Amino acid sequence: MTLISFVVPVYQVQGYLRECLDSILTQSFTDVEVIAIDDCSPDSSGEILAEYAARDARLRVITLDRNEGQGPARNRGFAEAVGDYIWFIDSDDWLADGAIRAVADRLRETDAEVLIVDYARVYWDNKIDPSIPGRTFHEAPPVFALRDWPKAIDILHVPWNKVIRRDVLAKLNFQFRSGWYEDVPFTYGLLLAAERISLLDRVCVYYRQRRAGAATRTVGDGHFAIFPNWAQVFDTFDDSRPGAAELRKLLFRRMIWHFLIVRGNDDRLPPALRGRFFTGMTQHYRRYLPPGGYPMPGGAEGLKHRLVAGGRNRTFQALRVGFRAADWARQTIGTVTRKGRGIARSTVRLAREAVYRGYYRLQLRRPMDESLAVYAAYWYRGYACNPAAIYEQARQSAPGVRGVFVVRRDKAGTMPPGVDYVIAGSLRYYRTLARAKWLINNVNWPNNVVKRPGSVHVMTHHGTPLKVMGLDQQAYPGGVQDDDFAGQMRRADRWDYSITSNTFTTQMWERAYPCRYETLETGYPRNDQLVTATAEDVTRIREKLGIAPGEKVVLYAPTHREHHPGYHPPFDPAELLAAIGPNGRLLIRSHYFHDRAHAPGNTGLADRARDVSAYPSVEELYLASDVLVTDYSSVMFDYAVLDRPIVVYAPDWQAYRLVRGVYFDVTAEPPGAVVTSFPDLLDLFRTGGVDNDTAAKARSQFRRRFCTLADGRSAERVVRRVFLGQSS
Template sequence: MTLISFVVPVYDVQGYLRECLDSILGQSFTDIEVIAIDDKSPDHSGDILAEYAARDPRLRVISLDENEGQGPARNRGAAMATGDYIWFLDSDDWLAEGAIQAVADRLADTTAEVLIVDWARAYWTGRVDRSIPGQRFHLAPPVFAAREWPEVLDILHVPWNKVIRRDLLERIDFHFRSGWYEDVPFTYRLLLTADRISLLDRTCVYYRRRRSGAATGTLGDGHFAIFPNWAQVFDTFDDSRPGAAELRALLFRRMIWHFLMVRGNDDRMPKHLRKRYFGEMTDHYRRYLPPGGYPRPGGVEGLKHRLVARGGHHTFQALRLAFRANAFTKRKARKYKRKASKAARSTAKLGREALLRAYYQVQLRLPMDPKLALYAAYWYRGYSCNPAAVYAKARELAPDVHGVWVVRRDKVDTMPPGVDYVVSGTPSYYRALARAHWLVNNVNWPDMVVKRPGSVHLMTHHGTPLKVMGIDQIAYPGGVGDPDFGAQMRRADRWDYSITANAFTSEMWARAYPCRYETLETGYPRNDRLAQATPEEVARVRAELGIAPTDRVVLYAPTHREHHPGYHPPFDAATLLNAVGPNGLLLIRSHYFHDRANAPVTRREIERVRDVSGYPSVEDLYLAADVLVTDYSSLMFDYSVLDRPIVIYAPDWQAYRLVRGVYFDIMAEPPGAVATSFPDLVALFRADAVDDDAATKARSQFRARFSSLEDGHAAERVVRRVFRDEPA
């Protein structure tokens, strides 16, 4: 028989689910089963479960037709469990390596009915804190009942830190409630019933403290569910059991602590509900106060208890505001000193900027222009990428919207005729930033931009990610260009919509940018042109670039390496051209082109090599090229829409993946042929292996994963959703 059945409810966790499943199924101890309940998840979690179940029979998936909530989902999973023990694990958390073996060993040693494991809180910032109660686990007896070691009642009341004998669950016939705080009656029913409890002094679970999406950080009246759940604990309490009086008193203290913890979190309790919530606290205090009293804490915490007992909401609120005001004053004093010092060093520079910022603040107080859409791309470098495709389609489908671009002064001459624009840093720029209804960008707007109520921010991004992005970069400090992840997330908090080109990107952005936005999984608008390209358009583009119909064009476009400035892969244009053949033409889109002209070349070879780094339209280059050679650039995902040969040339792959970090192994799942050295790259072309059967099969699999949505109508889908408010 299976030792442990993992029960994993799944809802809206596409960015974290793989890590959770890998942490269970990848352990050395294998005598387990995993029952995952797809609780009508709105994202790709169901697809991920199906993928894992297809390759590992230990995973069983229950797919629900309607969303029931975490508690009922757990009930369904527990009913199907066959293991001796059940371990409820949340689908955004993960197990430490070796955790299951350690649990199995402890269960064998103790025959515990409930085994509580230690855990650590893993924050989105990368900080990991071991649990405070876990630091006292070594003080507990090897096996005990709650009356013998009452401190167990102060251990976090959640299901995921407990491994429970299935027959104990069946004996108490417990069923989770729907709604929040359903784990309270579950925990204390178990602990008060079990005769054999044990603790494992080892971090087994990493509890993810999500930046957004968790109930603990959700504002609303759902937190009132705490009261009926605690009422269930006391209404079912058995006063006839040994040590009942002491246990009831300690549970009461724990209940008031829990109430106050929720009340003290402004991310949970809206202002207009705080008085009502306090009244509920007082009612429960008076209803369940033990006849013999309870060990009330001292100090400020004890004062809070006394205010709850007498219903002193106004005094409680006044004291709370006083404490916060004192802390705020101290923080402001420290901040003022830092600002004063900084301002003294840069007064002259800040003069004009301060005036413009003041002008921006004035404009923010004026009404938004309901017909103004502001566009930008690549930090104001001009008209390009996804924003340009959205702009063009909006002119067609939402002609009443006035589109205006932001452009740097040195890029003004690149703007197409008829496209309205403002120059960055001018009063017109600040006015448009403040007054626009829609703001569309493929990178983030500056930190100073205010998200006005009612405004709509569309983040288009500018590529499918191979390299890690957002807060996923915390694990790869050597490749981080912007270490202020808090600022990154605050910029992303402004997004209303985030465009993705495929399910993979949706999953990765959910991890990298854990903010509240709607994902538009539409394909990339900029790729509409590639999907709709005709042979006639290809011929026209090649002719405009001076490329003959018989030329075999190779586009070489390596990516920038933030962690290794100045590096360029070994490359010799003449040698590669010789391998391509007499009709070869090499286009190099790279900032380092001239650095590579080391080997002597003939005049003809120079004529057959072109630096197209400054060419304004990369889409033209895609259409003109017969083969793409790249390394880790997102260009490969766009170019795959054309279904033409792609070669991965990655001589520094091992260093890149370790330092910069990647989301998947491009060597194992390439879009075509692979070379890890320049001689290998040359050999591929000489052997005509860039488009052989193996390369074609790899490209087909790559396209199925990353390009299936690219049907030429992505921009239309985006415009209809964002500008015309049509259903996704």
């Protein structure tokens, strides 16, 4: 007999689902089953569930043909559960190591009907807050009923911190409501009915505080569901039970506390709904006020209770405004002080910036140019990557849109003829940024760029992520260059669209950048060229590079090591060319960051080894080459589109994965052959292992995973959605 059945509703959690499932299925205690309910999730959650179910028979998946909501999904899962106990877990949270065994031990010790476990809140910036009620867990009796230890009322009213005996749930015949706050009647109905409650004074659940997507951070009228759910608690309350009068008072106080939490959070209620919500608070206060009153809190909290009782919404709002004004004053004084010191240090620079930013602010007040799109790539390094591909497609498919590129002054000479551009930092630059309808970039725009209402920001990205990005870097501090994660999220908050190259990338970006954008899983526009290029195109590019017919061209493109500046993998061009053979040609391309200052110059091998770091189009280098040698660079994902041999040369793999962090083991799931030393790389070319059956099979599997959207029409899909407003 299974001890614990985990019931996990799943909806739009593709960035978090793996962590949740791993936290259950990889624990040492294995007498569990997991019932995952795919609540008609529109993302890739269903595929992830299928992947896990295929390799672990303890996971069963129920797929719903329409979205029913978290409450009904839990009901469906509970109906299928066979375990002695039920543990409802949210699919964006995860369990602590050893939590299941600790729970199992506590259940055996206490024979509890309900076991409440402690939890910790984990914020997007990696801050962890222990639960406040958890500090009192040690005070509780080993086993109790709610009347004996009513402090349990103040423990967070959610299903996921409770492990419940299945026969108790069946006896209650409880059904979760649809909509939000469905956990209120569940929690208090269960606690009032149970005679054997126990606590586990140990953090078992990590409660993810999402920046976007969670109900608690969603603005709208869905929060009015709190009223009927609390009404259910009191309408079904049994006043004949022992200790009922005291429990009613404490539940009432908890209800008003909960109302005030929701009313006080501007991430939940828009201004137009706050008055009506306050009226609902007052109505419930008067309707359910216990005879003889209740233990009202003191201080400012008690004042809020009295204002709710009296229906004094305007006074309540004025009180909130007063508190905020005081906070603003304190922050402003600190900011002015800091800026004053800065001005003293750099008056001229600040004055110049003030003039240009003032001009920018003036331009922001002018009408938006509904036909203007501004593009940029690689921090203004020139005309490249996905933005360039979208620019070209827009000229054909959306001729009414006028495109302008932003480029650094030292890169202006690289701009193709006929492409309009502005110099970064110029007055025209600020005017263009301020008035453009569309802003398309493969990196974030600078902090001072304002997203004005009605504008559309498109983040194209510039690679499929192997190394961890965004918030996921917090777990790998040794590889972090920009540790201002709050700033990263503010910049990502400007995105309207995030373009991804495949489902894997979609999942990783949604984890790394949990913001309110729409994902366009279109494939990368820059790779259209790789699909549509003809044999004549390849010949033309090779001739431009001086490559003779019949030459075997190897492109070597290592990545940058943020954690190890200046590092280059052991590499000798002469030895590699000798291994390739007399018809070999080597193209060496360093990363676009700082490595190009140290890129190989004259190799002494005439034209057989050439530094192509400054070559403007990496896509043309892909097309000109026959084999790619790389390490952890995203170039492997793009090059795989060509279905040509790829070699992963990873001499520092263990150090890289531990310090920089990666999303998967590229040596276990490679795009081709893998070597970890330069002598092995030479042997690979001497023996033909570059493209033997094993390497070809690995490449085929890699392509199925990452290249299915590369059909030559990715840029067209982006243009149709972004510029023409077509949904498909």
